[in-house]
Amino acid sequence: MKSVNIGICGLGVVGAGTFNLLFTNRDTVNAHANRDLQVSRVGARRDNPACDLGNTVVDRDVLAVADSDVDIVVELIGGTTIAKELVFKAIANGKHIVTANKALIAEYGNEIFAAAQSKGVQVAYEAAVAGGIPIIKALREGLAANQVEWLAGIINGTGNFILTEIRNKGRAFADVLTEAQALGYAEADPTFDVEGIDAAHKLVILASLAFGMPLRFDAVYTEGIAAIDSVDVVYAEELGYRIKHLGLAKRSEQGIELRVHPTLIPESCLIAQVDGVMNAVMVKGDAVGPTLYYGAGAGAGPTASAVVADLIDVARSLDAPSDQRVSHLGFAENALNDLPILDIKAADTAAYFRASVLDKPGVLSSIAQIMSNHGISIEAIIQKEPHADEDHVPLIMLTNQTSEENLLGARRDIEQLDTVNGKLVYIRVESLHD
Amino acid sequence: MKSVNIGICGLGVVGAGTFNLLFTNRDTVNAHANRDLQVSRVGARRDNPACDLGNTVVDRDVLAVADSDVDIVVELIGGTTIAKELVFKAIANGKHIVTANKALIAEYGNEIFAAAQSKGVQVAYEAAVAGGIPIIKALREGLAANQVEWLAGIINGTGNFILTEIRNKGRAFADVLTEAQALGYAEADPTFDVEGIDAAHKLVILASLAFGMPLRFDAVYTEGIAAIDSVDVVYAEELGYRIKHLGLAKRSEQGIELRVHPTLIPESCLIAQVDGVMNAVMVKGDAVGPTLYYGAGAGAGPTASAVVADLIDVARSLDAPSDQRVSHLGFAENALNDLPILDIKAADTAAYFRASVLDKPGVLSSIAQIMSNHGISIEAIIQKEPHADEDHVPLIMLTNQTSEENLLGARRDIEQLDTVNGKLVYIRVESLHD
Secondary structure (H helix, E strand, O other): OEEEEEEEOOOHHHHHHHHHHHHHOOOHHHHHHHEEEEEEEEOOOOOOHHHOOOOOOEEEEOOOOOOOOOOEEEEOOOOHHHHHHHHHHHHOOEEEEEEEOOOHHHHHHHHHHHHHHHHOOOOOOOHOOOOOHHHHHHHHHHHOOOEEEEEEEOOOOHHHHHHHHHHHHEEEEEHHOOOOOOOOOOOOOOOHHHHHHHHHHHHHHHHHHHHOOOOHHHHOOOOOOOOOOOOHHHHHHHHHHHEEEEEEEEEEEOEEEEEEEEEEEEOOHHHHHOOOOEEEEEEEOOOOOEEEEEEOOOOHHHHHHHHHHHHHHHOOOOOOOOOHEEEOOOEHHHHHHOOOOOOOOHEEEEEEEEEEEEEOHHHHHHHHHHHHOOOOOOOEEOOOOOOOOOOOEEOOOEEEEEEEHHHHHHHHHHHHHOEEEEEEEEEEEOOOOO | EEEEEEEEEEOOOOHHHHHHHHHHHHHHHHHOOEEEEEEEEEEEOOOOOOOOOOOOOOOOHHHHHHHOOEEEEEOOOOOOOOOHHHHHHHHHHHOEEEEOHHHHHHHHOOOOOOOHHHHHHOOEEHOOOOOOOOHHHHHHHOOOOOEEEEEEEOOOOOHHHHHHHHHHHOOHHHHHHHHHHHOOOOOOOHHHHOOOOOHHHHHHHHHHHHHHOOOOOHHHHOOOOOOOOOOHHHHHOOEEEEEEEEEEEEEEEOOOEEHHHEEEEEOHHHHHHHOOOOEEEEEEEEOOOEEEEEEEEHHHHHHHHHHHHHHHEEEEHOOOOOEEEEEEEOOOOHHHOOEOOOOHHHHHHEEEEEEEEOOOHHHHEEEEEEEEHHHOOOEEEEEOOOOOOOOEEEEEEEOOOOOOOHHHHHHHHHHHHOOOOEEEEEEOOOOOOO
């Protein structure tokens, strides 16, 4: 059995998890790779008590690993500074790369893949999206016969945990976020998770794989979950919907929609049932129809599972010519197509509106008239009795599917009515049916 | 771009679907394969109006395709007679094989893979299990770093359709079966579907991929769904469970459990929500934790999606040496391990019992005593009021997890009580949690 030398750079949760998994499941891993995968080097500024490095050579300067005799450099540092430098250096030295770094791939993937292509090396990144779920392999290979029509993913576990807690316990966003931080789900700086940047990184990668286009992190529309109020979770439920923070990519005649935002989805839809820190991605292909992939999106074990699966793939095809390997984005490089990314105003969506309206005759009719003026029909409506001491009541409406531009036009006009108090709550609705 | 010549044998629903998909999605397919996939030959006893063969060479004797100049023979005939002959002949002639034939792989896969191995050709069979869901790729590659602990699948769409109708509409089994036949979901001879043989074929394949063992169709325990009564579906629901026809494979210290039978699963479990003709497979790996894969398990489009994905993989590695290809069962041939398959009596399971008992004091206590004698504890119980004109009432019990042997011992003793009428209904329960 041939040996393959691996250098692991970064020894945090995922680095230690990868080192340990290669040790504990060595027989299974080697049987799948038909190679002996050896961690011959580790690059880490400090040791991690979670793993016993034994006699492994350790470089305190991670960049030294790129100059060593390893065949594959595993980048588990994170971020886009040292990690980026390491990856480009390793590629320049003819090393293959395995990485779990979504920011790096989403923001610099085009340049990284081009460099790798010119040096004849592979860059594998299954762990960058949805942890242990083999979604990149599914899109790149398993569904390769399909024209993907759309995909929708719960791809940030922290955000899904927060929304699940808001729904199950009626808790407030800030309260749950504090708990998520205490549990280690959310970072001390939760911006990447709650503002949807982490999900946007992952969505960009999925979309490029699905549609065969270069990575376009610059073009994703991103909205976080901080504004979600638990009353909207309750009203959504009354209407038969759950609120999830989705990454959505859709192909239309005009181009590609790329957006991350809170979304009402029908509770009968399987992905609506995905709770807590779990991730799931739905992919609709023209031949296969709707499919779904579910699992843990983060953590040492799940992420290491994906990293080591990549190591097995890369090790197996170490000596293969480029055209016998799966292309970095699934599609042959010369077949990639720089499809136009649509502005959010062109999004094809439905909406959930909540307005605070004066409880008197004629209000509903003036709102319905505005909707009609913008070509929108109202699919469902809830109006509640006023509380004893209030003269405004909440009015909740679900619209048909139309353009975001129409919906925003209606919102603006409704907000200008004297009978409407303050701003409207506006959450997009996706049926995920067709 | 290199050309690859493909011969499609069998032009039924799946054969025509494959031919058509290769035509309609040609650009996407070729971009993924980095090859020009050409259907240069079709073997079919008769044409199929669903596809326009154009100038494609057609052999009325499918075996002639194995003697032609194609690189890959696609076997979509089904069954284990001509299909088997074709596959062995094509392998002997150095052709690679793509097949959707679960019976052929489950029953003759060991010999087929050995023949392929000795001729240096590949046999790909993603379409044999769960239609368009890339579950074979997930097990063979995506989860390759894991020791799989168990897997559980809804892998027969007809059976799931029937159970879903029984639940949603309270209909009787025979009634729904007739409709499923009319809708084309079930064959005129529904034995393979309703007796679980089709699911057993698929389970055997999944288990070999999960545990790295030869295919053992001879050793699966198989029970169908014909005996499921709609009252049990209702009682299961009251207890928070759904009844699904599952294929289950579990690894323990003693060996492998391989079983297909109706199963109560908690409704909070995602797979419990998989309805109608859809398929889903849960896989629990030691590193990744629980994962789930969902999609259409049959039909022209979904099955062709898997067949063509295999064609892309095989075409890409046509010229690769064997050790750069993924092994037929994921594990290197010399790493396969003929693990013992446990007798059903050794199954580690819980049970749902329904007894018809005399409505008088002491009956419950005598039943509870028998359970205790067999080391079983009762986790939940439902006893209904008797109807006006009846002296027997239904008594429903859920047990803890124990051995099948204990459960059957208790059933036998309870059936011998004078206060119990007739046989007990016995359905296994799986939590799918650990």
